[in-house]
């Protein structure tokens with residue numbers, strides 16, 4: 001990762017002593033996922049996260065979820081995948097377009113669903129976990145709103161790539177605060193098709209034609225092959241701004257890449273309407289200053 005490597009491992013943040021109960025087979029067990037203590041006591045670190053993010057457009061938060069939490073998350077990740085496979089629905093979210101046509105990827109797949117929190121309480125609690133929220137607050141401030149989540153399973157050897165693109169094309173927000181945190185349930189090495197970025201490219205702002213589905217002058221100059229791989233371990237979260245140019249290579253390894261992307265914006269921002277993308281509008285911390293009765297009632 002060279003000069004763009006993470007500043008330092010994510011610090012441990014005091015956890016609330018209150019744990020959430022999970023009901024499994026009629027017995028109540030305590031989940032390892034904890035409730036958020038809203039503000040991170042290590043403010044210095046939040047300022048460092050914000051400074052790094054503002055300059056580079058991304059931040060790799062190390063060890064956000066403990067090994068015990070990752071085990072729970074992986075169990076429910078796999079459960080969701082089995083339910084998807086049993087559903088008979090089309091669950092292959094491989095992209096199309098000229099950039100994909102240039103790569104020989106017709107037989108590759110990426111398994112996908114939106115909104116893992118609609119399947120699993122463990123995943124719902126993961127969005128409220130202390131370290132995750134503290135890092136998100138470092139970037140967005142105290143008010144953090146969930147837009148949607150996305151599960152991606154890139155199967156071993158046949159995992160599809162994502163062409164380079166900017167995400168603002170899909171759900172532009174009035175103040176451009178929208179960003180994502182990719183929760184890594186498995187490791188993601190370069191060979192496994194880890195997330196790749198052009199550091200600092202978020203400073204270009206919104207550039208037209210960068211959805212990744214069509215030819216683009218900017219994306220021609222920023223090919224997947226020249227991007228910086230952000231390798232990650234289970235429990236790490238890669239945050240990135242929605243104007244950052246990003247994508248990923250195929251998974252050519254013998255291990256599956258398992259991630260859940262969490263799309264977030266600040267509480268004083270809102271998606272420009274009309275917009276048909278799934279939007280949960282869930283306040284994960286602080287306040288949503290933009291919600292209205294007519295929207296909440298819809």
Ligand SMILES: O=C(O)CCC(=O)C(=O)O
Nearest residue numbers: 152162167194195247248
């Ligand atoms: O998970 C990845 O490798 C990339 C996902 C992505 O680019 C996206 O969902 O916008």
